[in-house]
Amino acid sequence: MTENLPVTATNPEARVALAPGSIVVIRDEEWLVQAAEETADGTLVHVQGLSELVRDTSASFYTSLDKIVPLEPARAQVVADDSPRYRTTRLWLESTIRKTPVPLGERSLSVAVRGLADPLSYQQSAVRKALGPANLRPRILLADAVGLGKTLEIGMILSELVRRGRGERILVVTPRHVLEQMQHELWCRFALPFVRLDSAGIQRVRQQLPATRNPFTYYKRVIVSIDTLKSDRYVASLRKQRWDAVVIDESHNLANAATLNNRLARLLARNAEALILASATPHNGRADSFAELLRLLDPSAVPVNGELDPDEVRRLVIRRHRHSPEVAQVVGADWAERREPDNVLVPATSEENAVARELEETWLWPGRGGSPYSEQNASLFPWTLAKAFLSSPAALKETIDGRLGRLGHDDRAEAERRALRRLAELNDKTRQRPPAKYQRLVEHLKEIGVGRGSPVRAVVFAERLETLRWLHRTLPADLGVPANAVELMHGGLPDDQQQSIVEAFKQEQAPVRVLVTGDVASEGVNLHAQCHNLIHYDIPWSLIRIEQRNGRIDRYGQKHAPRITALLLDPASERFAGDVRILAKLVEKENEAHTALGDVASLMGHYDVKSEEDDIRAVLAGSKKFDDVVRPVAAVAAGNDLSALFAQLFDSPATPTFEPSTASQPDADTEVDLGSVVYDDDVSYLEDALQEAFIDPTAPLARGGVGWRRDTAFGTVELTPPPDLAQRLNVLPQKYLAERNVTERLVLATTRARGKDRLAAALHDDKKLSWPDAHYLAPLHPVLDWAADRALAALGRNEVFAVRGNVDSPTVLLVGTLTNRRGQVVSVAWLTAQFPVEDDPSFALIAPHGSAREALASLGWDSSRANPGPIENVAALQGLVAPAVDQAEKHLITLFTAAADDVASRVEQWSTRLDTWDEEADALIQRSEIKRRRASVEQERAMVQAMAPDRQLVRPLLVVVPDVEGVVL
Incomplete structure (x- = not known):
């Protein structure tokens, strides 16, 4: 049994732990905790504003600097919901579920298979491996050959990290000419908005931010070129930044330890939790260079002697090609x-043959007269001429002219000058x-x-x-x-x-x-x-x-x-x-x-x-x-x-990392029910959120609405983004926002088929812009996140709704989370506490459920319900909350201990590998290179310790009383 797991039923402090999902009061405003991590300066709490003044605001607070007061779940106040069809409750529940991170050890994919990427099993197996139990931290080298879709694999991994609460701050580093391509794929297929810091983007940032402001604190998700980032101008800023995930494309350019590229990569690797390297040419044939890439991923993966361990290579690297069995069988047409x-073969003209003879006899294979070129080590230059000749007369002319401009004035230079001029005359004839x-x-x-x-x-x-x-x-x-x-x-x-x-x-x-x-x-x-x-x-x-x-x-x-x-x-x-x-x-x-x-x-x-x-x-x-x-x-x-x-x-069929997936089937998004739970689909949730937030959502923005329009036949919806929503979209390309009128009239495709159709149509319309006119409403879309933030503000401070449902006696719905010191959710449990004895509120029957959907179904909340009116005498239900929380905490001890032990076993394997590396390094500690690597290993050890679960939170979500009338819509 894991010793560090808090026994919350007897430890009141654990109830108010700063765990994801808890509500806290800071500076007299309410905030939803997204993550809480232990740092050298104390606990750092990342929060999202709930109360009116701070709504739509993300912030971070140190417990050492601000008074952070968690609201005690057991003292939550019960309030009745009088909204039509319990709309307010349903929105609040759906938003709470969406904001509850998927546990880091979840073996099924959730949002990754619900974007616009084709459901290819070999890509999904790469995502599973990156997120699998062998990698407590997702660190992987995507080394698939050219054309397999490494960008899509990157997008799928990042999507899963975001849904698991591990992707708030992301940095993507690519070559300059693919910046927009990467930004386009992440947005259009996965609804992940990134700011692109190309030359135009950097200029825009300089206009918006003071010169002393670190741009990486202003933007949470950034795409930037490696040429820009490696300059000394940004290194100091990067040293101060911690990233949830860093992606470095074309990572074979990082292997040389003496380069600025490698310096940048080592800096980012130290400051990132998840690290994704991508390259179709993952090694240069040298074991030491490839080892350098592996050390970026895991400094202890390469033994001190530098020999590669095949098991470690297999753990950290994914490699397939077009004709690998798992690829060939799914790509099809x-x-x-x-x-x-x-x-x-193109026969040369007579003029070109004359140039070829001159190159042969004078430059490439000179006769007894010797070569005409003047430099002692200039044996490469004749082949430069030959290569230019085989390219074009224009290229040969440029090569000749360039050489003439560099020649000196000694005898050999004069001889070469004459030979070059003779060659130039012959080349000029080919240009006639x-x-x-x-x-x-x-x-x-x-x-x-x-x-x-x-x-x-x-x-x-x-x-x-x-x-x-x-x-x-x-x-x-x-x-x-x-x-x-x-x-x-x-x-x-x-x-x-x-x-x-x-x-x-x-x-x-x-x-x-x-x-x-x-x-x-x-x-x-x-x-x-x-x-x-x-x-x-x-x-x-x-x-x-x-x-x-x-x-x-x-x-x-x-x-x-x-x-x-x-x-x-x-x-x-x-x-x-x-x-x-x-x-x-x-x-x-x-x-x-x-x-x-x-x-x-x-x-x-x-x-x-x-x-x-x-x-x-x-x-x-x-x-x-x-x-x-x-x-x-x-x-x-x-x-x-x-x-x-x-x-x-x-080069062999891949061994499944986890249980066989059905994700290659057309209905891949049903693999795991981590999508909409209370609602049938995302668009119904969005529509209800707008109905709740605006008196008449169909009215124009100027009259208090958003101009909402839903076209079921075409699978699209439209709205005018309010300023707080438009602000979330402003990181996207200004040309796209302007040409597609996004911030004035946002059009969303509500089905995958429609989303794919509009994405494909963007390649054919008269706007000449590959960004679609109707963007797919993927699960992570900013408009859904915006709707969730608004819905979570519906309840007052530390309140839960009382509603009617298909239950025999009053029942409390609860959710329990187990988190580690890094603020990551290790395990989630959904429970109901039923109180069958009317006169004994201390006796509760605790029932665990496999998912939020299953728990809601047990309450009769798997379909929309009519609301005949607010429940009377909700004060009588108040006495159920504290016993429900207490009994749920006791019940979860065993479940969460098992989850903690599972993480502990993986942490132990990680620690053992670090210990082995340390022992081997002791004999070589005087070598400066080993000292540098040891510093990375020590940092890794601190990371290991932070992965151990250390806090538990149980929250009441709903109090349900019997619906004697059985009113269901």
Whole structure:
């Protein structure tokens, strides 16, 4: 039995514990406790305002600075409800249930399966693993291959954390060009509003906040780029912030301990409870670098000697790919199989052949005269010329001009200058007519249907910026399309402009038909909404880059078979022709590894674009063989390196983390009844809340209403947000709020089918904005939270309603919660206390119920009831409250002790792992790196201690008397 569990029946102090759900009085105002945690400065209580003056206000108070008076549940006053159909009681009950956090150990998913994400079992298994009993703190590396939907997995995990009272403050860190995409997905699919601090957002913050104000205290949920956040400007602010959850996308960029990215990650990891790392390339082949990622998640997961423990890797990492069994069996037609890659050899023109010969004879394989280049270590430059040549004449010209501008004036520099000018003259001749590869590109685009009036789209990738600019200038005229039908995106553009281009490419009504882009778009960007054609205008000398590019259109949600084409210039020279065949092999190898492994980086074993390019350059130069550089697929899994470990751990059918889920079924939202309880659905709850709050909700805002309108046939509702609701939406993009008129007329889709329809329609309407005109009313929607806050203010200080129900004798409905020192709910119990003996209010029959829904059903409150009038003589019921609370506390001792013991066993496993690490570290304590890691482990130990349950709260919710008339609607 857990010694620290308070025996509340004999411990009055436990009744008034500052546990989530309790009501407290601070500064003469009433507040609902959302969480209470022990800190170095005392107990910190996070609250939501209930009384009129502080309604819609969130605040935090220290017990050492403010007098915080909890209201004693056993002394709650019973009041009669005279509202029609007991509307006030029903709203208060539903809001209380919604504000009661789901226990941290709950094994079923609640809100995660009720958003607009398709119910895919492999994504839900990832969420279960992140929240499972093996992780008291949700800390996970989502390492699914490109295209599986890591963003949706992130959204599902965050949704569950919010519903469990563990997601009030969330920070999401992403690359610049996917900021809006991440914000869009979290809002449109899960109703989680985040402020986006891109360049425009930061400028807006600077206008709104004083220069000395920490923006991370002002905004609770933030999406920001890693480039912005890692600067010294924000590090000091971040050190002072604690986050319930931190998400870092493209986390493979964190592994190098000497970088600013890693410094930022270590800082955030220390200050976050939940940590979600995401990367399709989770390791670089080096065990020490991968270990650094694992240490961010759990500093004790990697032994002091640095050797990876497969069990710890399996505990902290999730890895699947397109053809993993658990993925392949569920994606179906929503992820069309890609076609075999089409490598198109394009014979060079005579002018291009002349350039190729010059490159061969003078630069790549010079004869007896030696090389013309002047720098001793400039052996890479000839291959830079070759790569530029294979890209475009424009790229070669830029490379030549750049080199000429950097040359000195000695003899060797003069020799090189002459050679470069000769090469430039030959290259200028290739520019007098369209290059062969360009002509084939135009033909190919026309063949697949790109042209004036056609909806067909294509994305064209090239490495060199000059190639991109040249394609952007010349393609419109040769395709016969307007200039705005060809869009250019590259890394030199501001982040908001990059996001705008990606947004337009998703829109059916946007004029863009061809996106020419560099590798800035190869990571994280979704380009598949309107496009299934991708052309490599030049082929990267890296398998990683090829895979990243292909993943932009080859991903879940792609309804058409992705068509991937590579254009390869084929000079007449045998040596250059051999080079072209090597590059074609890269495309074929990527496709082979995509099918078998979902991980192309393991073929070359470098896990680094530059290193792969160096090896391919060596193959082209003849110093290495292709088959020695690029391993066969079968050899990867048979090896003994980190790639083999991943293949062995993750390339097999997943073992269910918990009991089998039905969440892949169409009715996934019925998996666990954690949605609306008192009401049939969310919209009925919202409508009743408006009826309660406004005399006539259908009246305009100016006349005391909200202009409420419900269209059942179309599955939508509309209202004008009052200022306190509009304020909750203001963190969303200003363009979205303005274009969709959100703060003036909020339109909500009330069914999942309607929500999906409007989200899909947003890609086709004339607003050219992928944010929907009717936002789905998901369970966590701010409008429902706003309604709950208003409803909870309906009762006076420490009151409960008395109502009629289908009971044989007076019965009290109660809820009990067990929480830990971090203020997290460990267990929730719903009970009824029935008083069968009229003259003996001290005798109560306690009945536990499996859920709030079940408890209400036992009272006859599973359907709407008529209210014939307020119950008379409620004072006689007052004497039932204290005995009900007392008897319920006694009954819960056994139940909560079992829950506490379950947590204690997991805490013990955690502590044992920390102790083992400590013992191993003792011998190496003088090493500075070990000292740094030990500090993290000690912080982890303090976290362990705070996870132990230490407070219990039982609250009366309702007093129900027999309904002699049996009036039910």
